[in-house]
Amino acid sequence: MYAGGDVVHRHESSPLRTLNISQRRFSTTVYKVGYFVGSLSSTTINRVLSKSLIRLAPAGLEFTEIPINNLPLYNPDFDAN
Numbered sequence: 001m002y003a004g005g006d007v008v009h010r011h012e013s014s015p016l017r018t019l020n021i022s023q024r025r026f027s028t029t030v031y032k033v034g035y036f037v038g039s040l041s042s043t044t045i046n047r048v049l050s051k052s053l054i055r056l057a058p059a060g061l062e063f064t065e066i067p068i069n070n071l072p073l074y075n076p077d078f079d080a081n
Contacts, residue, residue, distance in 0.1 A: 032064065034066045
């Protein structure tokens with residue numbers, strides 16, 4: 001949020017530090033974003049869509065697919081009554 005002058009103040013827990021506005025344009029902060037595809041198929045439409053969204057994303061974001069192939073499958077038969 002803008003606090004006056006040419007300094008941008010952010011909450012302590014924000015990943016961005018306080019920066020001079022002119023420095024902020026040249027900041028090299030990279031945010032890491034993890035995403036799930038939701039299918040193990042290499043040709044799933046979900047994978048195609050995720051790659052398209054990554055291409056449209058703004059600069060400063062680094063994307064990593066979070067694999068689901070080792071996750072146990074959900075089976076409602078194992079749920080307690």
